[in-house]
Amino acid sequence: MTKHAAIVGAGIMGLLTARELLSLGWRVTVYEKYPEMEYRNSTSFAAGGMLAPFSELESADELIFKLGMSSIELWREICEELPAPVFFKTNGSLFLSHQRDKPHFENATRRIFHHVKESEAQWVKVSDLEPELGETFDQGLYLPREGHIDNRQLIPLLASKLEAEGVRILFGEIVQDLRPYVVETAKGSLLYDIVVDCRGIGAVEDTADLRGVRGEAFLIHAPEVSIQRPVRLMHPRYAVYIVPRANDHYYIGATSIESASESPVTIRSSLELLSAAYSVHKGFGEASIVEILHGIRPAFRNNAPKISFEAGLVSINGLYRHGFLLSPVLARAFKNFLQDHPVDHADQIFSFTRG
Amino acid sequence: MWNLADKTIESRLLLGTARYPSPLVLQDAVKASGSEVITVSLRRESAQENMSRQFWDYLLESGAHILPNTAGCHSVKEAIVTAHLARELFDTNWIKLEVIGNDDTLQPDPFATVEAARILNNEGFEVFPYTTDDLIVAEKLRDVGCRIIMPWGAPIGSGQGLRNVEALRTMRRRLPELTLIVDAGIGAPSHAAYALELGFDAVLLNTAVALADDPVKMATAFNFAVSAGRMAYEGGLMQASSRAHPSSPTVGLPFWHHEQNS
Numbered sequence: 009m010t011k012h013a014a015i016v017g018a019g020i021m022g023l024l025t026a027r028e029l030l031s032l033g034w035r036v037t038v039y040e041k042y043p044e045m046e047y048r049n050s051t052s053f054a055a056g057g058m059l060a061p062f063s064e065l066e067s068a069d070e071l072i073f074k075l076g077m078s079s080i081e082l083w084r085e086i087c088e089e090l091p092a093p094v095f096f097k098t099n100g101s102l103f104l105s106h107q108r109d110k111p112h113f114e115n116a117t118r119r120i121f122h123h124v125k126e127s128e129a130q131w132v133k134v135s136d137l138e139p140e141l142g143e144t145f146d147q148g149l150y151l152p153r154e155g156h157i158d159n160r161q162l163i164p165l166l167a168s169k170l171e172a173e174g175v176r177i178l179f180g181e182i183v184q185d186l187r188p189y190v191v192e193t194a195k196g197s198l199l200y201d202i203v204v205d206c207r208g209i210g211a212v213e214d215t216a217d218l219r220g221v222r223g224e225a226f227l228i229h230a231p232e233v234s235i236q237r238p239v240r241l242m243h244p245r246y247a248v249y250i251v252p253r254a255n256d257h258y259y260i261g262a263t264s265i266e267s268a269s270e271s272p273v274t275i276r277s278s279l280e281l282l283s284a285a286y287s288v289h290k291g292f293g294e295a296s297i298v299e300i301l302h303g304i305r306p307a308f309r310n311n312a313p314k315i316s317f318e319a320g321l322v323s324i325n326g327l328y329r330h331g332f333l334l335s336p337v338l339a340r341a342f343k344n345f346l347q348d349h350p351v352d353h354a355d356q357i358f359s360f361t362r363g
Numbered sequence: 364m365w366n367l368a369d370k371t372i373e374s375r376l377l378l379g380t381a382r383y384p385s386p387l388v389l390q391d392a393v394k395a396s397g398s399e400v401i402t403v404s405l406r407r408e409s410a411q412e413n414m415s416r417q418f419w420d421y422l423l424e425s426g427a428h429i430l431p432n433t434a435g436c437h438s439v440k441e442a443i444v445t446a447h448l449a450r451e452l453f454d455t456n457w458i459k460l461e462v463i464g465n466d467d468t469l470q471p472d473p474f475a476t477v478e479a480a481r482i483l484n485n486e487g488f489e490v491f492p493y494t495t496d497d498l499i500v501a502e503k504l505r506d507v508g509c510r511i512i513m514p515w516g517a518p519i520g521s522g523q524g525l526r527n528v529e530a531l532r533t534m535r536r537r538l539p540e541l542t543l544i545v546d547a548g549i550g551a552p553s554h555a556a557y558a559l560e561l562g563f564d565a566v567l568l569n570t571a572v573a574l575a576d577d578p579v580k581m582a583t584a585f586n587f588a589v590s591a592g593r594m595a596y597e598g599g600l601m602q603a604s605s606r607a608h609p610s611s612p613t614v615g616l617p618f619w620h621h622e623q624n625s
Contacts, residue, residue, distance in 0.1 A: 067384055115574060219417030245382065266418040309421065311385035
C-alpha cells in the first residue's frame, strides 16, 4: 500500500522534503499555516538564496561547509525539473572590503583559506570581474564555486510543480498539534504513516533548544547598476550580501539580531543595509525600494541543522542562515535514510529518540 | 577573591557576548575563560517581549552575573532610557554606560558620559562607565558617584592593547580607592596580563575571544593571562633597570671582573 506522509510547513524545507518523498512513491500532504495570499510572509521568502559555503566559512562551523558543498549540484537537478526557468546562477561570488574594515577582512579571508583549495578562492582585480565596482575596490576574493538562486521565483514554481504531480498543499490550514503519526487541525485528527515537522521557527514552542534569529533585508530595483555576481561586503557585525536578481533587481541583506521579534524593520537596520549598498555602488542611490523583508531564522545552540527521528515523527530544523544552502542536502539525507542508504555526516545531523 | 560592586568573585576577566559563531561556542568560551561577569548589549528589538528567550536562557545558564550595556547610544537621554530598560529586563541595577561620541572611532563622549553617570547614580544604578584614559574625566566620574571606572586600552575592537600605558599607570596611582577595569582594545592575552600587572582590578574584552579561530582556546589563554598578571602584581614586580645586575653572588669572581660589572 502507498505510504502517506504529512509535512507541516511549506517553506523550502517542507517543499524539498515533499519532492523527495514523492520520488519514493509516497503520497504527500503539506500543511501551510499561511493562506496562499500571505504565503510570501514565510521566512523562506525573506532569504537571500545564497549558495555560498565558502564565504560562510568565515563564521560558520565546518559542518555547514561540508554539507553545503553538494548543494549547487542538487539545485541544478531541482531546477531542471521545473516547468519554467528560474534565476539560478553559478558564476561565483566576490568578497569585498572597504579599507577601514581591512583588519576584519584579513581575519575572515584567512579563515576561508584555512579550508579551501587554491582553485576555490582566488584574489582577483575587481575590475576584471565587475567593471562597475573597480573604481571603489581594487582587490577582492573571488569564490568561483558559489551560486545563488532567486528564492521568490523558485518557491511558487516548485509548489505548483509539486501540486501538479499530486502533492496536496493545504494553504491556511493551521496545525494545532502534531504527534507521531498524527496531525491535528480544527477539523480533527488525521493519521499518517509519518509526520515530518518542517515548521522552522513555527516549531519554537515545542522544540527544545530552538531559538529565533531575526534577519532584515531589502529588495530593490536598480536599473543604473550592473553587477553580475553576489557581492559579500565585510561588515563588522553581520554578513551583508548584495545579490543580483532578474531585471535589475537586487537583494540587500541581511541583519542578524538575537530576537524573534516580528516587528517592522528599524531605521537603524535600514541605514546600515542601504548605506552598505550605496558604498559599493553609487548607482544604488537612485534605486527604488521594491519591498522590505524580515524573517525569523530557526537556529539550534550550535547554529547547525538537525534531523530528529522518533517512530512516526521526524523533525528537520535549525537551518539558521543557511536555508537554501542546506535544505536540498537535508531533504536528500532524509530520503537516503529512508532507503537505508549511507548518509554523509549522519552522526552530526541525525538524532534519534527511542531507537 | 575580590569585590566587584558588592559581589565577591574570583575571576578578573569580564567577557562580552557578541559575535560568537554560535551560542554553544559562547557558552563554552565563558566557561573556559572562568569569567563570572558577562556583558550583554541591549538592542531595542530585544527589549520587546518577543526577545529570543532561548538566547537569554543560554546566557543565564553560564551562571555569570549579567552586566547589561548601553552600546550604540549617542546621547544622555538614549543611554538613560536604555539603562531603565535593562534594569527592568535583566533585573539588575548594574549598567555598563557607553555613550559614543564619534561613530568612526567609537570614542566615548566624556561630557555625556559624566552627565548620564550622575543621573544614573542618583537613581540607584551601579554604573560601570566606559571612558578614555583621561584622568580628569575619571575624577569627574568619581565625583558624580562612580565606584568603578573603565578606561579604554585602545579603541573598541581595535585589538591594539594598552596604547597609553603612562596614562593608565597615572590613573591607577591617583585613584587607588576605585575599582579600575581596562575595557576595550585588548587584542592579546599579553595585553590583558599587562593591565593586571599595572594594578588594574580587571579587564573587559569581547572581540579578541569571539572572533578568534578557536574562541574556546583563546578564552582559556585569557584566563591564564589574567591570573598571571594579577599574581605578578600581588607578588610585586621588580623595577626595570637600564643596566644588567648579576643575579648570582660575585664573591667568587676575580677582581678585574668585578670592575667590569661596576
